Amino acid sequence: MIAETENGNIPRMFRIEKLMRNSKYSIHDISKMEFLEPNKLARFNMPFELGLDFGSLIFGIGKLKEKNFLILDSERHRYKKAISDLSGYDVEPHENNPEIALRRLRNWVASRNEKIISSANRIWQVYTEFTGDSYDILINKRGYSQGEIKEMPYSDYIKYIQEWLTDRPKN
Amino acid sequence: MTRATVKAIEKDFRNAGPTGNKLHVFHRSGRWVLLKEGASRASSIHDSKAAAITKAKALFDLHKSEALVIHQPDGSIENFITV
The missing domain is CATH 3.40.50 (Rossmann fold)
Incomplete structure (x- = not known):
């Protein structure tokens, strides 16, 4: 839960x-x-x-x-x-x-x-892709600091994951 | 944060998946894996993180990747290297 x-x-x-x-x-x-x-x-x-x-x-x-x-x-x-x-x-x-x-x-x-x-191996791969994109978007494009990411509300994090997965090709 | 900013960030996330073109070095079952984004199989697997990063840097230009992402064993980002 x-x-x-x-x-x-x-x-x-x-x-x-x-x-x-x-x-x-x-x-x-x-x-x-x-x-x-x-x-x-x-x-x-x-x-x-x-x-x-x-x-x-x-x-x-x-x-x-x-x-x-x-x-x-x-x-x-x-x-x-x-x-x-x-x-x-x-x-x-x-x-x-x-x-x-x-x-x-x-x-x-x-x-x-x-x-x-999907296998756990595949899920782990997709997770690494998400964390890479997340870092790029929030820090490189949006000017977030590492601290802000650590303190991001959990609900925001879930929302970003959902958005990221929306149009993602399934393979 | 304004509602417009939140919407803009959500759009960034929505567009990120299909357009991603990064190389990742990450931990997997005691070894270090080099993965090109979107690929279902690893490019190479190494016993040490240093060896994986060396290989990744060699492939960086070849794959015309936009970034090399080095991960911690928990999946978080240790370093993000761009051209």
């Missing part, structure tokens, strides 16, 4: 709830459930949102009970130390490697989709 929403007028939890209610597929990455500094609490938004979403399988009605879940973590059995209740469910490890995460995600989507979808 992508919990990156931007409308500041609506409390974050309501935006997340709306996403959960409308999503057929739920993808949760709990790899950042770790200490950022010694003696500091870890961030627990992601496992909290996973638990909330998981509740739809138990307490939800209709389509909510049929949601598909993909849970990603950095290592295969790491979650058992913190969320042992997840034992028995599939938690896919990505080793903090974007390519492996993409492969896990692609294979999971492919197994739940009748259409044949």
Whole structure:
């Protein structure tokens, strides 16, 4: 599940709830459930949102009970130390490697989709083409700074990807 | 940012895909790949990033590419070289 929403007028939890209610597929990455500094609490938004979403399988009605879940973590059995209740469910490890995460995600989507979808290798190639074009357009043509790109709202980023894909030749 | 600027940027993105003509050096499964934009197969695959960049620079003029894009292992841009 992508919990990156931007409308500041609506409390974050309501935006997340709306996403959960409308999503057929739920993808949760709990790899950042770790200490950022010694003696500091870890961030627990992601496992909290996973638990909330998981509740739809138990307490939800209709389509909510049929949601598909993909849970990603950095290592295969790491979650058992913190969320042992997840034992028995599939938690896919990505080793903090974007390519492996993409492969896990692609294979999971492919197994739940009748259409044949591109290989992870091809998707990675297309992603590199997008990041190259994105850099060229925003920095070279539009005068953005690296910092501005890093702080770009997620909704803008998604919009640019959609526009970029619009007339792109399929190969 | 004005609505007109946002629309102009969206148009830039919409037109970028089909007209792209860049060479990319990026990480793939522990190796470094040289890819011409739009191609479905890699031009060459190298054990080191330096070797991939050397090869890319040699092919830069040959392919009449508009830019050579060097990526970080996470796919983000490390360097963008134009003619």
